[in-house]
Amino acid sequence: MRLIMLDTETTGLSPLKGDRMVEIGAIEVLNRKVLSGDKHVFHHYINPERDIPPEVVRIHGIDNKKVKNAPTFKEIAQQFLDFIEGATLVIHNASFDLGFIMNELRLHGLPNIQNIPVIDTLAFARKKHPNQRNNLDVLCDRYNVERGHRELHGALLDSELLAEVYLGMTGGRQFSLGMDIPSLPASSFVQLPEQSRGRDEQAETASMMQRKPLTIEDHEHQAHMSMMQRIHKESGGKSIWHHPELV
Structure with a gap:
């Protein structure tokens, strides 16, 4: 050896x-x-x-x-x-x-x-x-x-x-x-x-994944989508959810 x-x-x-x-x-x-x-x-x-x-x-x-x-x-x-x-x-x-x-x-x-x-x-x-x-x-x-x-x-x-x-x-x-x-x-x-960062991130998301899924009513979903569209418009089209490369 x-x-x-x-x-x-x-x-x-x-x-x-x-x-x-x-x-x-x-x-x-x-x-x-x-x-x-x-x-x-x-x-x-x-x-x-x-x-x-x-x-x-x-x-x-x-x-x-x-x-x-x-x-x-x-x-x-x-x-x-x-x-x-x-x-x-x-x-x-x-x-x-x-x-x-x-x-x-x-x-x-x-x-x-x-x-x-x-x-x-x-x-x-x-x-x-x-x-x-x-x-x-x-x-x-x-x-x-x-x-x-x-x-x-x-x-x-x-x-x-x-x-x-x-x-x-x-x-x-x-x-x-x-x-x-x-x-x-x-x-x-x-x-x-x-490696440490990856483990910390996994620990953080693991607790989120264990949560029970939320029940969302149709009117709540529509209100959320309307608000997102409004923010996108008022930001001049710069909302990050329309530009994933910025996330």
Whole structure:
């Protein structure tokens, strides 16, 4: 099973409020072995095309100067899509990172990854260790993963740590069928704006469709039609029900 451990760093918490990625890191794990070498690692700092707030810089250490000459996500998007093709993504708190990635793909009209399989290690850790803290630092300590070199958050470093944590949570490095965590499609973690709008609209019309049909008398219908004709005439023929293209 080909897995891609993935993490991002961002300018804030919400891509829908204008926050963008500043770093993306991913590492390949094949048959429970963490692979090394350029072709097995994807890592880029990213120019977010906006300022990085000082309070966020204190978390990951990536400031405006560091990404000034970095590529935009659009410039590296195809490399990223090629790297993850055919793999299952493993992400700690998948809805966060996928939200940024899928929003960038949407903004630039690039292929959607909503059907790619994803494993959320945070969700799995919460089931395995209920009522406990399950952030990456805590899981590293719980599964004896060395993290002394982690002073700041970093997408590539966190992907490396996640790989070790994932293997620890699922039985170690020895390959065995049934060890891996079941995956879900990326769309299970992220609701894109247009999808959310569609669901809201369906919910609104559903309640209308459940109403009992009104009983209208002939004289009421005639009065309604007369009023519509009057409005159409007084608007100079500009009523929208005679021009559906304006609706």
